[in-house]
Amino acid sequence: MTYARSGYLPDHNTMDQNRLWVMNTRTGFIGYGSMGSMIVQGLLDKACLQPCNVLVSTRHPASLTPLIDKYPFVKVAKNNRALVRECNRVFLCTKPLDAVHVLSEIAGDLNPDTHLVSIAACLPIEQIARFFPGAITRVVPSLTAEMNSGVTLLCHNSGVSPGAAQEIEALFGALGNVMVIDEGNFEVGTDLTSCGPALIAVLIEEFARAAARTSTLTLEQARALVIPTLSGTARLLDERGFTIETILRRVATPGGITEEGAKLLQSEMPGVYDTLIQQTLTKHGLVKTTVRNEADRLLDRKP
Ligand SMILES: NC(=O)c1ccc[n+]([C@@H]2O[C@H](COP(=O)([O-])OP(=O)(O)OC[C@H]3O[C@@H](n4cnc5c(N)ncnc54)[C@H](OP(=O)(O)O)[C@@H]3O)[C@@H](O)[C@H]2O)c1
DSSP states (O other), rough: OOOOOOOOOOGGGGGGGGHHTTTOOOOOEEEOHHHHHHHHHHHHHTSOOGGEEEEEEEEEGGHHHHHHHHHHTTTESSSSSHHHHHHSSEEOOOHHHHHHHHHHTTTTTTTTOOOOOOOOOOHHHHHHHOOOOEEEEEEEOOOOGGGTTTTEEEEEEETOHHHHHHHHHHHHEEEEEEEEEGGHHHHHHHHHHHHHHHHHHHHHHHHHHHHHHSSOHHHHHHHHHHHHHHHHHHHHHHHSSSOOHHHHHHHOOTTTTHHHHHHHHHHHHHHHHHHHHHHHHHHHHHHHHHHHHHHHHHHOOOO
């Protein structure tokens, strides 16, 4: 099933932030962990949401103290059901298995024209729709949004109006770039964006460790050499508009030393990355099955 509109990457700096202010939408967030807190704080800090229009509900409300200290007008909901009754846009920011339990809990209280935005991995729109047959957007955030960088992936179902889709894309656009893609590509896209920071961190670390093994550089020194190099390379690509080919042409000159390393990576890495993507896809499939089975169990239990 295809929900996606054509993919694009708007420049988040050109987003019309003022437009976001005029929204009177009551936005609720269920779950305030690593991603939920990043999204809530990011949107409040950027004044994309008015604190008095934000409600939060989480399992252990003590974690909300710093948020409420900073934004006293943010409301802590009594529970998830009370939150959804007051909101017309709800972000579901829990782990996938918790998400199906939350869906089962709130299904009867969701306003039929609420826009439900789920960031839960491995929980496809069709599974969410079994609990709530309304407007659903699925989102893959990335830790890089903490730096107003990286890409948030989104796809909407047919219940999401063009205006609501634009609003949610603009919100995430305030935290970095956004790309609307076909839900069928979410898993591979997740590898590149949301798993990306961890996978790239491993690459940096292994590069630094190899250097430390073969020299008198300490691991810390090797990291201090490679991390700014990664950051500078990303900026050349992202900000200066360099292409991969330009960088290779400028650095890996034919017959030179860098070319030796580049050739090795070009020969070894396709296999490594093919295996990586296969293994993560397999894991996605396993988690999706567990989540679907739990959804079956919860829905079967209902009268
Ligand atoms: N981490 C990433 O980089 C990343 C990237 C993309 C997508 N995701 C997806 O984003 C989702 C959240 O990930 P995360 O890393 O933010 O997880 P997390 O840090 O474990 O946060 C989950 C939050 O959900 C709360 N919660 C659990 N059950 C709840 C319930 N019944 N009612 C209300 N709140 C409940 C937890 O509360 P307590 O802490 O009090 O238990 C916690 O605040 C996951 O589905 C994940 O797949 C994560």
